[in-house]
Structures are given as structure tokens and as C-alpha cells.
Amino acid sequence: MANLSESEKISTLALMHTPAVGSVTIRQLISYCSGAENVFKSDYKKLIKIPGIGDKVARSILKKESFAFAEKEYAACQNTGTELHFFSDATYPSRLKPLYDAPVVLYSRGKIDFNMGKSVGIVGTRQVTEYGKSVTETIIKDLLPHNALIVSGLAYGVDITAHRAAMKNNLPTIGVMASGLNVIYPSAHYRSAKDMQENGGIVTENPLETKPDFMRFPARNRIIAGLSDITIVIESAKKGGSLITVEFAQNY
Numbered sequence: 203m204a205n206l207s208e209s210e211k212i213s214t215l216a217l218m219h220t221p222a223v224g225s226v227t228i229r230q231l232i233s234y235c236s237g238a239e240n241v242f243k244s245d246y247k248k249l250i251k252i253p254g255i256g257d258k259v260a261r262s263i264l265k266k267e268s269f270a271f272a273e274k275e276y277a278a279c280q281n282t283g284t285e286l287h288f289f290s291d292a293t294y295p296s297r298l299k300p301l302y303d304a305p306v307v308l309y310s311r312g313k314i315d316f317n318m319g320k321s322v323g324i325v326g327t328r329q330v331t332e333y334g335k336s337v338t339e340t341i342i343k344d345l346l347p348h349n350a351l352i353v354s355g356l357a358y359g360v361d362i363t364a365h366r367a368a369m370k371n372n373l374p375t376i377g378v379m380a381s382g383l384n385v386i387y388p389s390a391h392y393r394s395a396k397d398m399q400e401n402g403g404i405v406t407e408n409p410l411e412t413k414p415d416f417m418r419f420p421a422r423n424r425i426i427a428g429l430s431d432i433t434i435v436i437e438s439a440k441k442g443g444s445l446i447t448v449e450f451a452q453n454y
Contacts, residue, residue, distance in 0.1 A: 206291050208276070213238035214288055215272035218306055222262045225306045230254055232290065242266060278410055284383055285310045297321065298428045301454060305407035305425065309383050312403015314376060316429065320350040323430030323451070325423075325444040326360025326437045334437040335363050341434065342367040351376065353429050355422060356391055356404070360436045360444075365394055374402040376429065380422040382412035420446050427451040
């Protein structure tokens with residue numbers, strides 16, 4: 203699969219930020235029109251014939267109001283060394299492609315091989331115990347012969363323990379974020395996020411300046427599950443966010 207043209211990427215970003223258009227609808231539109239550019243070149247009669255596209259969505263697309271944001275966002279990515287991975291692009295993670303709710307685009311920074319042979323998600327509570335830290339470090343050390351990619355969420359507790367243990371053992375590690383790449387959260391992990399980019403990196407589906415709103419964390423968790431062949435929970439409360447990741451992993 204060839205990489206997308208610049209105009210196709212900008213058109214896809216514009217679709218992502220078109221009111222009333224979600225990720226499933228975007229894939230439907232691009233499939234029927236053979237590209238995001240062609241979606242915006244289509245007239246009302248053509249759009250309304252596409253299954254699942256009603257009057258509201260068709261009129262929203264025809265307004266083309268989101269192109270200014272898309273062009274600005276694309277330029278900002280170019281200027282900050284941010285790579286964009288579109289679902290129909292050759293660089294998009296193969297593990298995510300089959301998933302029904304996969305992101306339309308991922309933003310990344312670092313040296314990331316999404317398609318390594320083995321990928322392990324490690325998640326857990328922010329209030330990790332010393333025992334939990336020890337178990338996390340032992341598991342990651344034992345994964346060294348397998349050259350596994352370690353995936354987590356850059357949060358306090360188990361997540362950052364996993365990332366740092368991976369770096370200590372020279373294993374690649376990816377931090378999946380609920381914010382934009384310009385908003386490292388928590389800010390205390392800025393240095394680690396920077397170091398991870400030497401062998402792995404940081405990833406998100408959110409635009410560069412996105413703040414980490416509460417509802418973005420469950421969405422972030424599905425990406426952790428989707429990028430991982432297995433998901434390991436180290437420690438968790440009965441209703442911890444890690445169990446949301448487990449639910450996604452089981453569904454996938």
C-alpha cells in the first residue's frame with residue numbers, strides 16, 4: 203500500500219473535524235468515494251446515496267469548514283517532527299487495521315516500529331505498590347529475549363514503571379496518550395516521554411494541542427489494547443481504568 207499524498211492527508215484531517223462525521227462514517231465515505239479528496243469533490247446527490255450518510259452529514263461535508271484547521275494542523279505536524287499515520291496509509295499499525303473502532307489517524311513521535319513480532323500491553327493502578335513495581339520490572343526483564351514492544355499509557359504508577367523498565371532493558375516502548383503530543387500528561391513524565399523517543403515513542407489519536415479530558419482516557423485505553431498482542435494488568439482497583447483496557451482487549 204502506497205503512502206498517501208499531502209492533499210489526501212489534509213482532506214482526511216478535514217473529515218475528522220467535520221461536525222456529525224465519526225470515524226466509522228469516515229471509513230465508509232473514503233471507501234465509497236475512493237479517497238478523502240473525492241469525498242469533498244462529491245455533490246449532495248452522490249453523498250446522500252452512500253449507506254449511513256443522511257442529510258445532516260452530507261450538508262456538513264459540503265460546507266468544508268474544517269479545511270482551515272486541517273491545513274494548520276498538518277503544517278504544525280511537519281514543523282514539530284510529528285508523523286501522521288492514516289488508516290489507509292502504509293505506515294498505519296497492522297494490529298489496529300482490522301478493529302471496528304480503530305482511529306482514523308494516529309500522531310506519533312519517536313522511532314516506532316508498530317509491527318514488531320511481539321507486543322505486550324502493561325497497565326495498572328496509579329497507586330502501584332512496591333511489590334507491583336517489582337513484578338512489572340521482572341516481567342519486562344523476562345521479555346528481553348523476546349524483543350517485545352512494551353505498550354502502556356504514560357500515567358503514574360504501573361504505566362511509567364513499565365516504560366522506564368523497558369528503557370532500562372533496552373526494549374522499545376510506546377506511550378499512548380489521552381492528550382495531544384504537545385501536551386505531555388502528566389507533565390512530571392516529560393523527560394521519560396522524551397527519552398522513550400530514542401527507542402519507541404509517544405502516540406495519540408488527538409490533535410496536537412488537545413487537553414487530556416476525562417472521556418479521552420477510555421478511548422486511549424482501546425488503542426493500548428489494540429496495539430498489544432496480550433494485555434497484562436499488574437494491579438488494579440475493582441473499577442480501575444485498567445479493567446476498561448481489559449474489556450477492550452477481550453472484545454478484540
